[in-house]
Amino acid sequence: MKHRIVLYNPKAEFYTMPLALVAIASYLDPTLYEVIIIDGRLEDEPVKRLSEALRHNAVCFGTTVLTGSIIKDALLVSKLIKEKFADLPVIWGGWHASLFPEETLSESCIDVVVRGQGEMAFAELVERLLAKESLAGLKGVSFKENGKIVANPERTMMDINKFPAFNYDLIPVKDYVKLSGRKQLDYISSQGCRFRCTFCADPFVYNRGWYGYSPERVGDEIEALWNKYQFEHIHFQDETYFTNKKRVAGIAQEFIDRKLPISWFATMRADQGFRLEDDVWELCKKSGLEKVMIGVEAGSQEMLDWMKKDIKIEQVFACAEKCLKYDIAINFSAIVGFPDETDASINETIRIAKELRKMSSKFQVAVFYFKPYPGNEIADLLTSRGFEFPVGLSGWANFDYVGSVESDWISNQKIKEIEGFKFYQQLGYSEPTFLKAIPQKMARWRVENSFYAFQFEKKIIRWLKPQKELS
Numbered sequence: 001m002k003h004r005i006v007l008y009n010p011k012a013e014f015y016t017m018p019l020a021l022v023a024i025a026s027y028l029d030p031t032l033y034e035v036i037i038i039d040g041r042l043e044d045e046p047v048k049r050l051s052e053a054l055r056h057n058a059v060c061f062g063t064t065v066l067t068g069s070i071i072k073d074a075l076l077v078s079k080l081i082k083e084k085f086a087d088l089p090v091i092w093g094g095w096h097a098s099l100f101p102e103e104t105l106s107e108s109c110i111d112v113v114v115r116g117q118g119e120m121a122f123a124e125l126v127e128r129l130l131a132k133e134s135l136a137g138l139k140g141v142s143f144k145e146n147g148k149i150v151a152n153p154e155r156t157m158m159d160i161n162k163f164p165a166f167n168y169d170l171i172p173v174k175d176y177v178k179l180s181g182r183k184q185l186d187y188i189s190s191q192g193c194r195f196r197c198t199f200c201a202d203p204f205v206y207n208r209g210w211y212g213y214s215p216e217r218v219g220d221e222i223e224a225l226w227n228k229y230q231f232e233h234i235h236f237q238d239e240t241y242f243t244n245k246k247r248v249a250g251i252a253q254e255f256i257d258r259k260l261p262i263s264w265f266a267t268m269r270a271d272q273g274f275r276l277e278d279d280v281w282e283l284c285k286k287s288g289l290e291k292v293m294i295g296v297e298a299g300s301q302e303m304l305d306w307m308k309k310d311i312k313i314e315q316v317f318a319c320a321e322k323c324l325k326y327d328i329a330i331n332f333s334a335i336v337g338f339p340d341e342t343d344a345s346i347n348e349t350i351r352i353a354k355e356l357r358k359m360s361s362k363f364q365v366a367v368f369y370f371k372p373y374p375g376n377e378i379a380d381l382l383t384s385r386g387f388e389f390p391v392g393l394s395g396w397a398n399f400d401y402v403g404s405v406e407s408d409w410i411s412n413q414k415i416k417e418i419e420g421f422k423f424y425q426q427l428g429y430s431e432p433t434f435l436k437a438i439p440q441k442m443a444r445w446r447v448e449n450s451f452y453a454f455q456f457e458k459k460i461i462r463w464l465k466p467q468k469e470l471s
Helices: 019-027 046-054 070-084 095-099 101-105 119-131 173-180 202-206 215-229 245-257 270-275 278-287 301-306 313-325 343-359 377-384 392-397 412-428 437-449 456-464
Strands: 003-009 033-039 058-064 090-093 112-114 141-145 148-151 184-187 190-192 210-212 233-236 263-267 289-297 329-336 363-369
Touching: 003 019, 003 046, 003 119, 019 033, 019 058, 019 119, 033 046, 046 058, 046 070, 058 070, 058 119, 070 090, 070 392, 090 095, 090 119, 095 101, 095 112, 095 202, 101 112, 101 141, 101 148, 101 392, 112 119, 173 184, 184 215, 190 202, 215 245, 245 278, 270 289, 270 313, 278 289, 278 313, 289 313, 289 343, 301 343, 313 329, 313 343, 329 343, 343 363, 343 412, 343 437, 363 412, 412 437, 412 456, 437 456
Parallel strands: 003 033, 003 058, 058 090, 090 112, 184 233, 233 263, 263 289, 289 329, 329 363
Antiparallel strands: 112 141, 141 148, 190 210
């Protein structure tokens, strides 16, 4: 009988496939282990399903957690599992557990944390659990022993080309189409980030390492997956897909040579797009590139330099022009409200966002409020000033870095202005239709004149279509 591993993806508004769980499950020897992945977003009674799965020869229960409200469900489920199966090891991984292993392990229902890249660490952990061996010295793992929390040494990041292909049979691929609204496959072709942005935890988690699959491997895997699932679109979940332009061109050529009838989306830094030659842009478009996501972050060069983003404003607009030329959509993102940021700096970010938004109805701009998050230079600066971060899993469960409409460094009046811009730029510069013609004209006038009083249109639209909490 195979040993059973039960993994859980907590409830959330995001509809992406649980690829982190698929990754660690795919690394396990399928002749020895039966892995069951249960997604709380797809189940009416996930705890019931988990309990049934854990009753039969289970080695452990594992879950992966991002910071935010997703923690609430993961913690609730972990407590219920621990009540039913007191001796079963409960293991947490993912971004939040990796950044806060001691806080995570302070919860009585959690026994082990796998930090960072988890494929090898989790496999070795399972082997030790089966052999009833101590976890002492197991790299990349923190655990509790005799009531004390033990943090083993870090594990060196491995080249992902040495890992097996993801086994998508472990999840109900077609069910995620219902969540995303299109025949989409989520896929990871690279891991890590080489850059040093001081607001981001990536440099801490990856130690600025990066590895990418070879173009041939991506081509082979995507073709095999398309033959099985017949999807229309690939959503690359890479942190920085365009890191290696030779690899980008190679993957595009693989898609073209294999005549794959797909479109695709990926992340792009402005400096990467700026350095991309026209022949590579053409290859990407021909291979199905539909949209990229570019982090602008700030509108002033001074602020970009302060956060060590290592891009130029001119590069952002150069990327925008290239995407216009090749009919590629862009999701831009910007952040306002950094510590000590002036209203003038925020105004410049909004001005740049306006200019980008006007360029095309296919260009979207999302504006977020800066939320301090440990594991970076800005967080260290704030800590030295006495800033208090949330404490414990319950505290971080209420942390909203996506949909929050508040800031420690922006006045309420300024926030109202920013919120006005965020709403009316979406309405005013979206794809025009006959029914939206008059509201769009009014919305554009508001944006161009920064006039956001008497927001009756917003009240009506929000009443008809309430927003969901994302974080």
